[in-house]
Amino acid sequence: MIRVNGVARSVVPATDRGLAYGDGVFRTLPVMHGRPQHWRRHYAKLASDCLRLGMICPDRDLLRAEVESVAGRQSECAVKIMITRGKGERGYRAPTHVEPTRVVISSALPRYPREYASGVALFPCRLILSAQPALAGVKHLNRLENVLARAEWDDPRYAEGLLQDDSGHAICGTMSNLFVVEGGALYTPDLGRCGVAGVTRERVMEAAARRGMKCMSQALEFDRVLAADEVFVVNSLIGAWRVCAIGTIATRTGDVTARVQEWLDEPEADD
Amino acid sequence: MIRVNGVARSVVPATDRGLAYGDGVFRTLPVMHGRPQHWRRHYAKLASDCLRLGMICPDRDLLRAEVESVAGRQSECAVKIMITRGKGERGYRAPTHVEPTRVVISSALPRYPREYASGVALFPCRLILSAQPALAGVKHLNRLENVLARAEWDDPRYAEGLLQDDSGHAICGTMSNLFVVEGGALYTPDLGRCGVAGVTRERVMEAAARRGMKCMSQALEFDRVLAADEVFVVNSLIGAWRVCAIGTIATRTGDVTARVQEWLDEPEADD
Numbered sequence: 001m002i003r004v005n006g007v008a009r010s011v012v013p014a015t016d017r018g019l020a021y022g023d024g025v026f027r028t029l030p031v032m033h034g035r036p037q038h039w040r041r042h043y044a045k046l047a048s049d050c051l052r053l054g055m056i057c058p059d060r061d062l063l064r065a066e067v068e069s070v071a072g073r074q075s076e077c078a079v080k081i082m083i084t085r086g087k088g089e090r091g092y093r094a095p096t097h098v099e100p101t102r103v104v105i106s107s108a109l110p111r112y113p114r115e116y117a118s119g120v121a122l123f124p125c126r127l128i129l130s131a132q133p134a135l136a137g138v139k140h141l142n143r144l145e146n147v148l149a150r151a152e153w154d155d156p157r158y159a160e161g162l163l164q165d166d167s168g169h170a171i172c173g174t175m176s177n178l179f180v181v182e183g184g185a186l187y188t189p190d191l192g193r194c195g196v197a198g199v200t201r202e203r204v205m206e207a208a209a210r211r212g213m214k215c216m217s218q219a220l221e222f223d224r225v226l227a228a229d230e231v232f233v234v235n236s237l238i239g240a241w242r243v244c245a246i247g248t249i250a251t252r253t254g255d256v257t258a259r260v261q262e263w264l265d266e267p268e269a270d271d
Numbered sequence: 272m273i274r275v276n277g278v279a280r281s282v283v284p285a286t287d288r289g290l291a292y293g294d295g296v297f298r299t300l301p302v303m304h305g306r307p308q309h310w311r312r313h314y315a316k317l318a319s320d321c322l323r324l325g326m327i328c329p330d331r332d333l334l335r336a337e338v339e340s341v342a343g344r345q346s347e348c349a350v351k352i353m354i355t356r357g358k359g360e361r362g363y364r365a366p367t368h369v370e371p372t373r374v375v376i377s378s379a380l381p382r383y384p385r386e387y388a389s390g391v392a393l394f395p396c397r398l399i400l401s402a403q404p405a406l407a408g409v410k411h412l413n414r415l416e417n418v419l420a421r422a423e424w425d426d427p428r429y430a431e432g433l434l435q436d437d438s439g440h441a442i443c444g445t446m447s448n449l450f451v452v453e454g455g456a457l458y459t460p461d462l463g464r465c466g467v468a469g470v471t472r473e474r475v476m477e478a479a480a481r482r483g484m485k486c487m488s489q490a491l492e493f494d495r496v497l498a499a500d501e502v503f504v505v506n507s508l509i510g511a512w513r514v515c516a517i518g519t520i521a522t523r524t525g526d527v528t529a530r531v532q533e534w535l536d537e538p539e540a541d542d
Contacts, residue, residue, distance in 0.1 A: 002285050011282035012290060014273050014374050019283060019353065021414035022293030028361070053415070054422060080361060082290065085418075090299070090351060090378050092414065092421035092445055103285050107361050130401035131437070134419055142413035143292035143363065144324070147356075148405055150363035151325060166402070174363055 001070040003104045006062070016101055018084025021092065022141035024101070025049040026082040029199075029236050030109060031071040036079065038236070038268060039064055041199045046083065049138045050100075055085055058102050070106040078237055080105045082141065110237060112159070117261065119244035119253065120159035122173065122233070125149040129165050129172075131193040139196045150174045160233055162225070162246055165194055170225045176235040177201035178220075180228035181256045185214035187228075200234040200264065207263040225251075232257045239264045272341040274375045277333075287372055289355025292363065293412035295372070296320040297353040300470075300507050301380060302342040307350065309507070309539060310335055312470045317354065320409045321371075326356055329373050341377040349508055351376045353412065381508060383430070388532065390515035390524065391430035393444065393504070396420040400436050400443075402464040410467045421445045431504055433496075433517055436465055441496045447506040448472035449491075451499035452527040456485035471505040471535065478534040496522075503528045510535045 002010045017023035027046055030037045043060045050057035067079050082105075086098040127149045135142070149161050160173040172178050172195045179188045179201075186208050191197045208215035225231055231243035231251045242257040244250060273281045288294035298317050301308045314331045321328035338350050353376075357369040398420045406413070420432050431444040443449050443466045450459045450472075457479050462468045479486035496502055502514035502522045513528040515521060 004285055010285050012285050014275055014281050014283050014376060016290070017418075019287070019290045019355075019374075020297075020412070021418050022412055023415060023418050026291075053419075078361065084290075090349060090381070092417045094418065094422065103290075105285060105361075110361070127405055128403075130403035132399075132401035132416065134398055135415060140415055141291070141293055142415045144294060144406060144411055144413045145403065146363045147288075147292050147294050147365065148324075151365065 001072060001106050003066050003070055005102050006066060012101060012103060013087050015087050016084055017086060017088040017094070018082060018101060018141055020088060022143070023053070023094070024082055024084030024141045025053065025139055026080060026141060027139060028078055028080045030076065031067065031074070031079050031106070032076050034068060034071060034075070036064060036067045038199060038203070041202065042236075045139070045199055046081065049140065050083060052135070052138045053085070053140065055083065055100055057083060058100055063102065063104070066102065066104045070104050072106070074106065076109055077106045078109050080107070084141070112238065116159050116238070116241050118242055120241045121157055121245040122160050122162040122243055123153040123155070123158035124247045125152050125161040125163050125174070127152065127163065129163050129194040131165060133193055136194050137191045137197040139198070146174050159241065164222050167219075168222050169219050170222045171195040173233045176233035176238065178225070179204060179232050179234065179260070180220065180225055181230035181254060182228055184256070185216070187220055188215070188217050189220045190217050198235055200236050200239070203264065204234055204240070204260055207260070228252065230254045230257050232260060234264070272343060272377050274337050274341055276373050277337060283372060283374060284358050286358050287355055288357060288359040288365070289353060289372060289412055291359060293414070294324070294365070295326070295353055295355030295412045296324065296410055297351060297412060298410060299349055299351045301347065302338065302345070302350050302377070303347050305339060305342060305346070307335060307338045309470060309474070312473065316410070316470055317352065320411065321354060323406070323409045324356070324411065326354065326371055328354060329371055334373065334375070337373065337375045341375050343377070345377065347380055348377045349380050351378070355412070383509065387430050387509070387512050389513055391512045392428055392516040393431050393433040393514055394424040394426070394429035395518045396423050396432040396434050396445070398423065398434065400434050400465040402436060404464055407465050408462045408468040410469070417445050430512065435493050439493050440490050441493045442466040444504045447504035447509065449496070450475060450503050450505065450531070451491065451496055452501035452525060453499055455527070456487070458491055459486070459488050460491045461488045469506055471507050471510070474535065475505060475511070475531055478531070499523065501525045501528050503531065505535070
């Protein structure tokens with residue numbers, strides 16, 4: 001089911017700036033038992049991403065009601081929220097008065113093989129992520145790099161890709177954030193130049209901090225990922241997947257990833 | 272007027288990949304006396320841009336008929352063509368079988384002050400264009416950099432912005448290509464790392480070659496633009512604008528830009 005600006009319809013104006021320029025942001029989150037999971041975090045990220053583009057984020061309760069409405073009586077589903085700058089005339093300059101467009105879409109939760117949680121292989125993508133600090137971290141609608149990277153492999157043995165920047169630093173998957181374990185500490189790539197700073201990445205970092213486990217965001221050379229004690233990728237729909245190979249190179253595994261998976265299963269107070 | 276996949280309607284599916292990811296390309300061209308100008312070139316560019324994204328471009332005559340249809344009886348107008356990869360499910364991976372979406376929109380020609388042809392000032396944008404060779408040159412729908420750059424100034428004294436890359440090379444305007452004149456020769460920025468290779472840029476380069484005037488695409492340091500004999504910007508709707516200042520620094524002017532404007536006014540054989 002789809003709602004556009006609160007109305008049950010499945011189309012957007014052809015002149016929307018989301019289509020014309022990718023001028024907007026989005027999120028995808030799971031709904032369980034009719035409740036959007038980690039709504040507080042997803043809304044905060046949506047609002048902060050809107051701010052980065054100079055847009056006003058629609059009201060929190062309004063959006064939540066629309067998410068619950070498209071989820072309807074499905075016991076569980078995935079909901080995607082897109083917020084665009086709204087309708088526009090021709091030209092890059094945004095109109096002075098413009099209402100953001102809200103698009104809320106429910107779909108079945110993706111069915112990944114159950115084995116993925118215990119180990120997936122990552123395809124090392126050739127595409128190099130470009131560096132744009134003005135947009136880095138934001139989940140905006142300019143996602144051609146992800147589309148091109150995802151088109152690089154067809155082999156079902158690879159559940160996800162691995163992307164790097166032009167300095168040879170590992171950044172993220174095509175749809176996930178990356179973590180490595182080294183000496184009992186967690187490290188995740190710094191996203192100041194490219195990549196999307198996801199909600200599950202934030203949850204892992206906070207959960208580690210609460211438990212006194214060191215967790216740092218830093219530049220992470222590709223070779224360091226290959227040599228790490230453990231590697232895992234996370235997003236809001238998959239939780240955490242243990243990585244057992246990058247390309248044809250097996251990566252090491254340990255028991256920290258399973259602990260992270262347990263952390264992610266714990267309910268959060270205000271959701 | 273708007274046609275979507277040939278039908279007179281003003282909406283696209285909310286699940287279109289053009290909206291979700293900016294997964295598509297576009298062009299804007301003038302229609303004069305009911306005829307799309309330089310159609311051969313615009314179609315060729317559209318087809319080559321589609322190829323870069325791994326999409327099949329819709330048929331040339333079909334698209335031309337749709338352009339003429341939205342122009343209707345208007346004696347002159349601007350027509351924008353967007354081609355997206357089509358409707359998609361959730362996820363970056365493109366469906367195996369998917370029909371591109373065609374969106375064709377007519378609007379009034381932009382009314383720029385007549386003085387612009389004889390001299391405009393460019394706003395030196397702070398935003399640095401990111402380098403992505405996999406997408407460079409393509410007029411794709413991921414245009415947030417242009418949106419952010421155009422949002423940097425509001426002062427009507429600036430008709431256009433000037434963008435550079437992370438090596439301090441001038442690349443383009445927010446909506447135009449850049450040329451400089453040095454010793455009677457033309458130079459335009461190399462677009463192998465970022466920027467859009469426009470149809471009018473190509474026309475200028477070919478027109479210069481036909482007249483035996485040297486015209487080269489090369490890396491062009493920002494300071495070289497400031498010091499050039501002449502500077503001008505081009506696109507399909509504006510033709511060529513002479514540049515008389517970049518920020519508060521006056522640039523030199525000469526008579527080559529006027530000759531380029533004359534070249535662009537000449538009709539082309541097969542259009």
